[in-house]
Amino acid sequence: MDIIGSLLGMIILIPVFILITVLIKLENRNGPVFFKQVRVGRNGKEFTIYKFRSMVSNAEELKMLLLEQNDIKDGPVFKMKEDPRVTRIGKFIRKTSLDELPQLINVLKGDMSLVGPRPPLPEEVAQYSSYEKQRLKVTPGLTCYWQVSGRSNIGFDEWVRLDLKYMEERNMIIDLKLIFKTVFVLLGSKDAY
Template sequence: MTASSEHKRRQEALIKRYGSPAALGAKAKARMLLKRAAWVGVVRGSYLLKRLFDILASAVLLVLLLPVLGLVALAIRLESPGPVLFRQTRVGRWGQLFTMWKLRSMYIDAEARKAALMAQNEMAGGVIFKMKDDPRVTKVGRFIRKTSIDELPQLWNVLRGDMSLVGPRPPVPAEVDEYSLSDRRRLEVIPGITCIWQISGRSEIPFDQQVELDVQYIESQSFWMDLKILLKTVPALLLGTGAY
C-alpha cells in the first residue's frame, strides 16, 4: 500500500467515525473553536507563569549570591591569570544561538588543548566531552564544578530570557552537529540551568539516556514539576553526585 493510499484510508476512517468537517453544525464548530482557544490559553498561561517565576527567582538569587560570586571571582584570579567569566556560544530553543556565561573553571588555553584530549572522552556516545581528571581544570575550578557554583552566572541568562531555571542543558553548536533527528527534540524548549538528569546522576548518565529524560520532561512539563526539580537540585548540588 502506497503512502497516499494509506493517508486516504485513514482520512476516510476518520470521516466515518467523526463526520466530515464540512458537515459539522454551528454548535459543533463553536465547541471545537472554544476547545482550541482553551488549549492555547492553558499553554500560554503556563509559559507566562514559568517566565514570571524565572524573572523573580533569578533577580533575587543574583542579589543574594553577589558575595559568593565576589569571593569565588577573587579565588579564580589568584590561582590563574585571565578573565573571571567564561563566555561560550550555546544553542537554545529551535536552534537559536546565544552567549552563555559561567565562572571560569579552566586555564585560559583550555579550548586549544581540547583536541588533544578527545580520545580520552569518558562520556558514552561521544557527543558530549567529559573527563573526570581533566588536566585543563584548575583547583578552584574543580571545587566550583563539584558544587555547580560555576553555573551561577547563568542566572543572568535566565533573567534575559535566553534560559530558564529548569530545562534541558544548552549544548554547544559542535554537539548539535552530531545530533540525530531524535536528539534534536531537546531543542524544542528553552534550555535550563537544571534538569531531570542533573538531579539523577549528572555526568554519569550516558548521552542517549540524557535525551530520553529531557524528552520526558518536555512531554510532561508543568510549573509544579519545575518546582519539584528545583527542590531536588539542592541536595544534588550538596552531594555533588556525578559532577566533574
C-alpha cells in the same frame, strides 16, 4: 518565575559571586573571571552562555588533544573525570556547579529558563539525530532531570530520554521540585566533573 527566580538568586548569591571571583583571581591574576561560550537554545538559536572560569585560559585549544579520552562514549558530548585543564578552584566550583551561577544572567536575558534541557554546543548539535534535536524545542535551563539523576555518570542516550520526559511532563510543580532537588543534589554532589 524565571525573572523573579533569577533576580532573587543573583541578589542572595552576591557574597558567593564575590568569593568565587576573588578565588579565581588569586589562582590566576591575569585570566578572566568569566568563561563565555556559544551554546544552542530553543529552536536552534545560538546565544552566549556565562560561567565562572573553571579551567585554564587556553582550555578550548587543549580540548582537541584530549578528545580520545572522552568519558562519555555514546553521543557528541565531551566530559573527562580527570580533566587536566581544570584549575584547583575549578574542581570545587564544578563539583558543586557553582561555576554555573552566572547563567542566572542568561535566564534574566531570556536565553535560558531555570528548568529545561542543558544547552548544547553547536558542534554537538551538528552530530544530533532528528530524535536528539527534539531537545531544542524548548528553552534550555539551569537544571533538569539529568542534573539531579547522576549527571556525568549518565550516558548521552539516557540524558536525551530524560530531557524528552521533562518536555512531556513539565509544569510549575515539576519545575519547583527540580529546583529544590537541585539545591540538595549540589550540596552533596559526587557525580559532577
